[in-house]
Amino acid sequence: MRQLPLYTLLPYPPGAHAQTLARDWLAQQLQYPADQLPLYRDARGRPRLAEPLADIDINWSHSVEKLLVVHGKNIQLGCDLEYIRPRPNALKLARRFFHPQEADWLANLSPSEQEAAFLHLWCAKEAILKAHGHGLSFGLEKLCLSPGSNGLYLKACHPDLGKAGDWQLSGFSPAPGYWAALAWREID
Numbered sequence: 001m002r003q004l005p006l007y008t009l010l011p012y013p014p015g016a017h018a019q020t021l022a023r024d025w026l027a028q029q030l031q032y033p034a035d036q037l038p039l040y041r042d043a044r045g046r047p048r049l050a051e052p053l054a055d056i057d058i059n060w061s062h063s064v065e066k067l068l069v070v071h072g073k074n075i076q077l078g079c080d081l082e083y084i085r086p087r088p089n090a091l092k093l094a095r096r097f098f099h100p101q102e103a104d105w106l107a108n109l110s111p112s113e114q115e116a117a118f119l120h121l122w123c124a125k126e127a128i129l130k131a132h133g134h135g136l137s138f139g140l141e142k143l144c145l146s147p148g149s150n151g152l153y154l155k156a157c158h159p160d161l162g163k164a165g166d167w168q169l170s171g172f173s174p175a176p177g178y179w180a181a182l183a184w185r186e187i188d
């Protein structure tokens with residue numbers, strides 16, 4: 001059975017250890033003793049669960065004082081959390097790192113719309129790349145997002161990411177001052 005992503009936003013005080021906080025919440029969610037949760041990092045540092053929980057994907061993201069933790073069953077899942085701050089160089093950064101069509105979209109927006117759209121794009125791209133597991137070095141320009149009637153959707157991507165239309169995205173503000181994105185696709 002497939003289970004859509006479930007998430008929580010936890011306080012992330014200075015000095016806290018994200019993995020410990022994530023482990024405790026995930027263990028509670030999955031009704032497993034925290035010290036026996038089979039959580040490990042793969043060769044690229046991506047957190048994963050081993051058997052008997054290997055059909056559950058997990059991810060987390062931290063920004064300033066908050067930690068977003070997600071899990072889902074029979075899906076490939078990634079998340080990103082960003083603190084909302086001014087990004088006066090949004091267009092310049094998009095021209096340098098994003099897909100050209102994304103940068104063209106941003107260029108046609110007002111400066112305030114541009115900053116919000118840049119953040120939404122950034123979070124969604126990072127969530128997809130974290131689900132994929134290769135991290136940002138895979139290339140932010142290798143996926144092209146576009147605004148749709150229900151927010152951003154993945155219009156095209158490098159074949160290593162599979163079919164663009166298989167990816168689902170959710171962008172939302174989980175707390176005042178923060179923006180988050182979840183990205184997932186079903187796996188067999």
Ligand SMILES: CC(C)(COP(=O)(O)OP(=O)(O)OC[C@H]1O[C@@H](n2cnc3c(N)ncnc32)[C@H](O)[C@@H]1OP(=O)(O)O)[C@@H](O)C(=O)NCCC(=O)NCCS
Pocket residue numbers: 018019043044045046047059060061062063079080081126129130131132133134135136137
């Ligand atoms: C993964 C990455 C996108 C995280 O970006 P970020 O904005 O700094 O951080 P976030 O708060 O959103 O996410 C951090 C969490 O992502 C997870 N993570 C780490 N590596 C990951 C990967 N390759 N894929 C998915 N998630 C990963 C971890 O849970 C990490 O939490 P931690 O601080 O407890 O380790 C970025 O660090 C990256 O691209 N890393 C490169 C990974 C890589 O190529 N490693 C090669 C080593 S051989």
